[in-house]
Amino acid sequence: xxxxxxxxxxxxxxxxxxxxxxxxxxxxxxxxxxxxxxxxxxxxxxxxxxxxxxxxxxxxxxxxxxxxxxxxxxxxxxxxxxxxxxxxxxxxxxxxxxxxxxxxxxxxxxxxxxxxxxxxxxxxxxxxxxxxxxxxxxxxxxxxxxxxxxxxxxxxxxxxxxxxxxxxxxxxxxxxxxxxxxxxxxxxxxxxxxxxxxxxxxxxxxxxxxxxxxxxxxxxxxxxxxxxxxxxxxxxxxxxxxxxxxxxxxxxxxxxxxxxxxxxxxxxxxxxxxxxxxxxxxxxxxxxxxxxxxxxxxxxxxxxxxxxxxxxxxxxxxxxxxxxxxxxxxxxxxxxxxxxxxxxxxxxxxxxxxxxxxxxxxxxxxxxxxxxxxxxxxxxxxxxxxxxxxxxxxxxxxxxxxxxxxxxxxxxxxxxxxxxxxxxxxxxxxxxxxxxxxxxxxx
Amino acid sequence: xxxxxxxxxxxxxxxxxxxxxxxxxxxxxxxxxxxxxxxxxxxxxxxxxxxxxxxxxxxxxxxxxxxxxxxxxxxxxxxxxxxxxxxxxxxxxxxxxxxxxxxxxxxxxxxxxxxxxxxxxxxxxxxxxxxxxxxxxxxxxxxxxxxxxxxxxxxxxxxxxxxxxxxxxxxxxxxxxxxxxxxxxxxxxxxxxxxxxxxxxxxxxxxxxx
Numbered sequence: 052x053x054x055x056x057x058x059x060x061x062x063x064x065x066x067x068x069x070x071x072x073x074x075x076x077x078x079x080x081x082x083x084x085x086x087x088x089x090x091x092x093x094x095x096x097x098x099x100x101x102x103x104x105x106x107x108x109x110x111x112x113x114x115x116x117x118x119x120x121x122x123x124x125x126x127x128x129x130x131x132x133x134x135x136x137x138x139x140x141x142x143x144x145x146x147x148x149x150x151x152x153x154x155x156x157x158x159x160x161x162x163x164x165x166x167x168x169x170x171x172x173x174x175x176x177x178x179x180x181x182x183x184x185x186x187x188x189x190x191x192x193x194x195x196x197x198x199x200x201x202x203x204x205x206x207x208x209x210x211x212x213x214x215x216x217x218x219x220x221x222x223x224x225x226x227x228x229x230x231x232x233x234x235x236x237x238x239x240x241x242x243x244x245x246x247x248x249x250x251x252x253x254x255x256x257x258x259x260x261x262x263x264x265x266x267x268x269x270x271x272x273x274x275x276x277x278x279x280x281x282x283x284x285x286x287x288x289x290x291x292x293x294x295x296x297x298x299x300x301x302x303x304x305x306x307x308x309x310x311x312x313x314x315x316x317x318x319x320x321x322x323x324x325x326x327x328x329x330x331x332x333x334x335x336x337x338x339x340x341x342x343x344x345x346x347x348x349x350x351x352x353x354x355x356x357x358x359x360x361x362x363x364x365x366x367x368x369x370x371x372x373x374x375x376x377x378x379x380x381x382x383x384x385x386x387x388x389x390x391x392x393x394x395x396x397x398x399x400x401x402x403x404x405x406x407x408x409x410x411x412x413x414x415x416x417x418x419x420x421x422x423x424x425x426x427x428x429x430x431x432x433x434x435x436x437x438x439x440x441x442x443x444x445x446x447x448x449x450x451x452x453x454x455x456x457x458x459x460x461x462x463x464x465x466x467x468x469x470x471x472x473x474x475x476x477x478x479x480x481x482x483x484x485x486x487x488x489x490x491x492x493x494x
Numbered sequence: 495x496x497x498x499x500x501x502x503x504x505x506x507x508x509x510x511x512x513x514x515x516x517x518x519x520x521x522x523x524x525x526x527x528x529x530x531x532x533x534x535x536x537x538x539x540x541x542x543x544x545x546x547x548x549x550x551x552x553x554x555x556x557x558x559x560x561x562x563x564x565x566x567x568x569x570x571x572x573x574x575x576x577x578x579x580x581x582x583x584x585x586x587x588x589x590x591x592x593x594x595x596x597x598x599x600x601x602x603x604x605x606x607x608x609x610x611x612x613x614x615x616x617x618x619x620x621x622x623x624x625x626x627x628x629x630x631x632x633x634x635x636x637x638x639x640x641x642x643x644x645x646x647x648x649x650x651x652x653x654x655x656x657x658x659x660x661x662x663x664x665x666x667x668x669x670x671x672x673x674x675x676x677x678x679x680x681x682x683x684x685x686x687x688x689x690x691x692x693x694x695x696x697x698x699x700x701x702x703x704x
Contacts, residue, residue: 419695
């Protein structure tokens with residue numbers, strides 16, 4: 052970064068602070084603040100954070116204009132007005148659908164009596180129920196048009212469900228009569244909502260592909276729960292879920308339902324169920340961490356039973372070893388280490404950090420590498436090595452002294468040096484009286 | 495006398511003697527405050543998105559936020575007589591709602607056992623749903639907010655997410671203006687420190703995704 056851009060970023064930081072305090076007066080400053088894109092990595096991250104903060108709390112608020120959300124709003128408004136001391140009794144919306152079997156006047160009484168806290172619990176149940184109905188119907192090979200009210204009415208019509216349907220805003224309130232008729236449309240035309248109300252676009256007929264558009268969304272089938280992160284794509288079948296792309300966690304609780312990844316089929320084999328963590332990245336490289344008992348049928352036809360934990364991966368070219376970069380600069384090594392660490396490869400990250408420390412010890416970037424290497428050694432169960440790195444950092448000093456001191460204390464504890472750990476903890480409390488790490492310290 | 499004033503301040507938002515600039519809103523609030531059910535309903539509909547946004551921004555738990563939304567809407571209706579039409583209805587409602595939601599949060603904190611959170615509060619899937627993963631930021635926004643002391647986090651959210659002015663934050667949080675400024679400033683400094691730390695030493699996968 053040049054001095055000029057450095058100066059601009061410094062100015063931007065200063066103005067951010069002034070703006071937060073309501074002390075910006077110049078139009079030029081306001082314009083600069085709005086338009087300047089920081090070059091510095093830290094300032095760029097800060098700008099991103101502040102922009103995200105401006106929308107904090109909005110989430111799906113603006114786009115959630117669905118009928119279900121509107122209906123839930125109506126009930127919230129009704130409940131509020133009903134609590135006004137001088138307001139006359141309000142008409143309760145009639146919920147006559149299969150999930151609303153209790154007469155509406157009883158619902159109104161129930162709401163009047165119930166404190167908000169107890170209603171809250173049932174909202175969550177209602178969401179699961181509603182989502183469950185939708186997804187189960189979909190995965191049970193309901194052809195469009197078959198999702199009749201009778202079928203849906205098979206769900207036990209309890210009083211609880213009635214109030215859930217009548218009082219819930221967040222997500223997918225249980226459908227009322229007018230929408231029961233449209234469920235088939237929903238199945239063929241394609242959406243359910245996750246339990247935060249975000250849209251989960253999905254063609255839900257068997258064989259259709261669903262794409263997760265919310266931060267995370269879950270589907271449920273016969274007790275099995277599959278949750279996927281944004282961008283994941285899955286194909287829903289009557290007795291299996293095929294993961295096409297993305298990342299997800301799946302709890303399998305039935306032998307009649309399987310998960311397919313890259314042609315390999317995984318089926319739970321025990322009463323306690325199985326767990327799969329699936330990642331499918333670009334170029335169809337994939338990894339499945341299976342915790343059994345789970346029956347695995349490979350694409351080749353080979354079958355095996357996994358009892359404990361096992362990882363299956365695509366055959367991928369061996370990743371270049373971090374330490375082999377011939378003439379890597381300190382910043383290249385640091386970036387590489389961060390990437391590996393963020394990707395969940397502590398060994399590779401450690402190799403890059405140690406390479407940096409070995410080849411560029413005098414470089415300023417080697418200081419944070421000492422703390423990171425200490426943390427990674429601690430994470431990998433090597434407290435003695437971790438301790439050495441933390442002490443090396445502390446002997447130099449720097450902005451990460453708080454983290455290094457904490458790491459040192461934890462390493463001492465794990466090495467059984469209790470007295471030294473306590474003494475270091477006492478020193479830590481004196482040096483950092485307001486530290487958020489205080490709760491982790493030994494007494 | 496001081497206690498009485500403090501209680502009054504809880505329910506009445508002082509409005510200046512400035513001329514009415516939002517006549518229809520003023521008429522609406524006035525009618526609602528006089529028991530006109532239709533007006534109360536219209537007012538509730540108008541402010542619901544604002545109130546819900548306040549609750550969601552200030553409370554991490556979605557169920558708490560829905561409860562707080564309901565309580566805050568009631569507060570807005572009860573305080574309708576105090577609206578003078580000198581500013582947008584939504585801005586006025588936002589102040590009332592912020593105060594009501596913070597009060598709800600304080601009460602909830604006081605009544606909840608610290609060691610036994612409801613299952614719903616610790617369900618990682620629910621936590622994940624609030625995750626906002628960004629490109630340049632090493633960790634999701636909420637994990638940074640969680641690391642801030644409560645008073646700093648609240649001040650920051652009121653300022654940046656809800657757009658309150660510093661004096662409004664002072665009013666809503668019952669803190670002097672210099673204290674509010676200090677909290678916002680410290681929150682910024684701490685966020686910068688946390689970002690620098692993460693960029694320097696990397697982020698563990700669990701920290702990145704939780």
